Amino acid sequence: MLNLKVKDLEINDLIIHIRQGKGRKDRISILAENLKSDLESMVAVKKAEDYVFESNRGAKLSSSSAQQVFKQSLNKTKINKNATFHSLRHSFATHLLENGTNLRYVQKLLGHSNIRTTQSYTQVTNPTLQKIKSPFNFNIK
Numbered sequence: 001m002l003n004l005k006v007k008d009l010e011i012n013d014l015i016i017h018i019r020q021g022k023g024r025k026d027r028i029s030i031l032a033e034n035l036k037s038d039l040e041s042m043v044a045v046k047k048a049e050d051y052v053f054e055s056n057r058g059a060k061l062s063s064s065s066a067q068q069v070f071k072q073s074l075n076k077t078k079i080n081k082n083a084t085f086h087s088l089r090h091s092f093a094t095h096l097l098e099n100g101t102n103l104r105y106v107q108k109l110l111g112h113s114n115i116r117t118t119q120s121y122t123q124v125t126n127p128t129l130q131k132i133k134s135p136f137n138f139n140i141k
Helices: 033-043 063-076 085-098 103-110 115-123 126-130
Strands: 015-018 027-030
Touching: 027 103, 063 085, 085 103, 085 115, 103 115
Parallel strands: none
Antiparallel strands: 015 027
16 A cells, blocks of 8 residues: 555556555455545546655655554544554455455455465354355255
8 A cells, every 4th residue: 555656546447456565466456436536636636656645745655654544544433443454454355255255356356376365264254154044944844
């Protein structure tokens, strides 16, 4: 997120190019539709090589500044969890799986080389699995 440049966003198509992300891998991921207008406003006066999130001096935002902004956002929304940026990645994956997204697609979006890494997120979704009823529920007399 800190290295994200304007040229990495395809806002109309809701696509984000993540370059040298976790594991130093490039990948493509998706943007939320409700961020579209805010992102368009943020980058309207920027050049393709500019960072999307900049410091007051126009430089790349530091990780400590970004974490501070994130903590302030948590406080404003009254979310009382010990969350980090990685929590967002984890939540993204978990919600995709809970909404029925194929595990292989989630693997691609997260940039995991090994499907087992992605499968670790399925453990969190077990309460959802417990709500599924077998189609073989019938009375035998």
